[in-house]
Amino acid sequence: MEQSQIHSLAVTAAKGRLLGLEMVHRAASGHIGGSLSAMEIVTLLYNGVMRVNPAEPRDPDRDRFVLSKGHCTPALYPILAMRGYFPEEDLKMFRSIDGCMSGHAEMHQVPGVDMSTGSLGQGISAAVGMALAGKMDGKGYRVYTLLGDGELDEGQVWEAAMSAAKFGLDNLCAIVDVNGLQIDGKTSDVMPLEPLDKKFESFGWRVLTVDGHDFNALESAFQTAKENQGCPVVILARTVKGKGVSYMEHQAGWHGKAPGGELYEQGRAELQAQYDALLSGAN
Secondary structure, three states: OOHHHHHHHHHHHHHHHHHHHHHHHHHOOOOOHHHHHOHHHHHHHHHHHOOOOOOOOOOOOOOEEEEOOOOOHHHHHHHHHHHOOOOHHHHHHOOOOOOOOOOOOOOOOOOOOOOOOOOOOHHHHHHHHHHHHHHHOOOOOOEEEEEEOHHHHOHHHHHHHHHHHHOOOOOEEEEEEEOOEEOOEEHHHHOOOOOHHHHHHHOOOEEEEEEOOOHHHHHHHHHHHHHOOOOOEEEEEEOOOOOOOOOOOOOHHHOOOOOOHHHHHHHHHHHHHHHHHHHOOOO
């Protein structure tokens, strides 16, 4: 990937983090930690990987994206807005009683959302259905779904994984945001998940492990997934929960809490500084 493209993606992700933080602060609720960790993943999907057209959000031949960890809309909505699905001004309606931009992904009210999600485990199940439908209809679209590592505690995830392998869904790519934390603490304490690579391999998936904040590594993994044949692919993206805000990083307490007062101002200042540095071309 060319350096100019990486820089452009980094600028988009940095702005996405700013918008996401502002959304959660304004609403005084929302899930910021796992949204910040997933920002590079969602940024690259919509700006370099998926075949989508904001002018035709329901194009039957488009690639699909399912936010299986449906509470992390502060990552998805800003990227959809910047991609042109709706005005950035609409983000002010996030979790508002008078607005339509719910805290969990909502396909009927928010342009660009391909599946309503929120109950963990159901998103990947829907993605499997979409991919299977594409196979049966002879369509060329691909389906991408983003899960949280804590979400893997749900048995339904593994039922979906078995089905995807059974039907040879090589048009399906799952990405797991492996930030090591969930609402109750470390995933290693709540319900140990490792070795994730061996688990998915035993379910018949091809496994790729990358740094989830490295655009080059992510792009390479997505390209490998596109070229893969005969089985679904899962990308284990190692990330930092709360990425970009110093006091949120690696802290489970910021799973679903809105910063206010001085903490918000500090977080916003840190993210603004990162964004401004990228705009000025600084490293």
